[in-house]
């Protein structure tokens with residue numbers, strides 16, 4: 001029984017782990033450095049570096065805000081400066097770092113080595129900085145069904161700073177890039193995001209100009225991603241084939257004590273986890289990722305990390321690095337970090353609350369009420385436009401967050417539902433209600449609303465109503481897209497959201513211009529669009545309990561889409577009518593969408609199929625053999641008892657129980673196998689059968705396994721259990 005020993009060993013090593021000590025950065029006088037003294041030391045920021053002349057910095061700034069190309073000589077200067085900077089830190093290699101459609105990142109490293117007349121030198125040329133050609137044939141590209149050449153090149157994104165990635169034996173300069181085909185189609189997550197930010201900036205600038213903010217020259221999308229994750233001791237992780245193969249447990253008997261006592265959330269952080277978090281924050285700060293908040297989450301073994309928000313593009317890159325670092329540093333502490341949306345059945349899953357807003361160059365946060373009544377009108381109109389955007393494009397937004405992992409959260413009973421709705425809170429709700437009814441509308445007065453200016457900002461500050469059950473919630477001065485999965489790239493959902501808002505804002509700008517031309521005041525025009533969208537989007541606004549069954553029925557009555565699983569949700573990507581706004585806003589062409597649909601659908605199918613084979617393997621290799629071992633033992637005792645002429649009713653009872661549980665499992669396994677073997681080949685159908693038939697069957701199988709786990713003696717059961725894995729030392 002080798003595996004039982006493995007589990008015993010796993011327990012032993014997990015219990016004996018020590019906290020890991022790290023060398024904190026010191027000043028020459030031996031004092032600890034402050035965060036501000038090492039923050040961003042591994043980042044080559046073109047604006048703050050002292051290695052570039054001011055003229056170049058100015059040119060770069062103009063190019064990033066006006067989306068112009070840098071001239072060749074400037075790129076040469078930047079390439080040299082970046083190389084010298086990287087070399088001074090001990091870097092030996094560089095890479096183009098990009099986000100293919102796997103959801104993760106990719107890189108191909110080259111050394112700085114070059115030969116000049118046969119002599120070795122270090123060099124990064126302008127063209128090496130600007131463009132790279134990874135061998136792209138192995139990246140997901142939607143296969144032959146995609147309508148364009150899916151090989152491509154990487155292209156430097158100068159709006160996201162280069163950074164150094166440190167291994168114990170060297171450093172690599174990472175250059176953030178977009179990944180596009182030779183014919184210009186996006187093959188990555190970043191390109192649509194960049195396009196959507198450009199579009200939204202253009203439309204929002206116009207809106208602010210119309211609303212009287214003449215100083216507004218550009219608008220950035222701001223984004224802060226709260227990252228949730230689980231930590232499991234690595235010895236348990238490697239003793240669970242499901243964790244290794246699929247990132248989640250496919251079954252497990254619930255621990256008697258899990259999150260019922262609510263004692264983990266914001267609780268005392270275990271020492272070993274704390275030492276991990278300290279090292280993680282240090283490394284994030286060195287990389288210029290503004291880690292701010294760290295705390296225990298709801299489930300035991302679950303934690304959260306939230307950074308200070310940044311521009312969406314950089315924030316998305318930062319989140320990718322953050323996920324990678326969480327994994328790397330966890331490993332140094334003998335943990336494995338699980339970024340999966342639902343690693344353990346029956347307890348909280350992990351999301352990535354994506355906080356979102358828009359800010360202009362003068363510092364206006366468009367989702368923050370100002371101090372003047374008129375600014376409140378601008379604010380309310382913005383909120384109303386976002387509501388309409390979410391209402392109008394609810395299905396594409398749902399599609400943008402679809403994944404096998406996220407299916408366990410959305411629609412499950414402790415996560416946002418798969419119905420996309422907006423939570424506004426009582427204050428804005430009440431204001432919208434009166435605007436709809438025309439009650440507070442006093443066109444000639446100074447105060448357009450009953451609520452004075454200061455009152456509104458104060459009200460929203462005091463108004464702490466929180467709704468954890470909404471997939472898209474207004475939280476004071478930003479919206480929070482809560483339905484995004486913990487392992488997802490935020491680029492795609494953010495791009496779809498930006499495009500949705502740009503769509504509605506664009507239309508609104510037209511309406512405002514018309515009103516102004518007809519002699520109306522800007523306040524009247526803003527009020528008119530607030531009324532229009534607050535009324536139109538009303539069905540999508542929901543402030544109640546999103547987890548309740550009543551909401552599912554109510555949403556159905558309101559005609560809101562409820563795409564219960566990824567197969568249904570991803571189908572939306574193939575619906576050219578529903579997705580047309582993305583190409584209209586210049587964010588994604590229909591060919592790009594088709595490719596994404598193919599890739600994501602295939603990914604969904606493949607991930608589920610890996611889970612199905614892993615589950616069957618574990619049943620055959622772990623669960624049934626443990627049950628047989630136990631039966632063998634019991635059978636022996638029963639025979640002994642009988643030959644001694646003794647009663648053995650208890651043992652016989654146990655034997656029958658085990659036998660029955662095994663038979664149920666085995667017949668369920670047969671049903672499952674038959675279903676699995678007869679899956680359709682056509683991918684959309686295959687995905688749907690998986691989502692609607694096979695996956696629920698696999699869950700039932702899992703329940704049979706968990707039932708057996710509860711019957712089989714601890715010293716025969718070979719797999720680490722929930723209570724062990726979740727309660728970290």
Ligand code: ADP
Nearest residue numbers: 222223224225306307308309355356357475478
């Ligand atoms: P809470 O979720 O409790 O409101 P915080 O106020 O700390 O917590 O915000 C959570 C996240 O929202 C952080 O990452 C924060 O930086 C980000 N955030 C705050 N303001 C904005 C904004 N204007 N735009 C985008 N993200 C923001």
Ligand code: MG
Nearest residue numbers: 226353475480
């Ligand atoms: Mg939050």
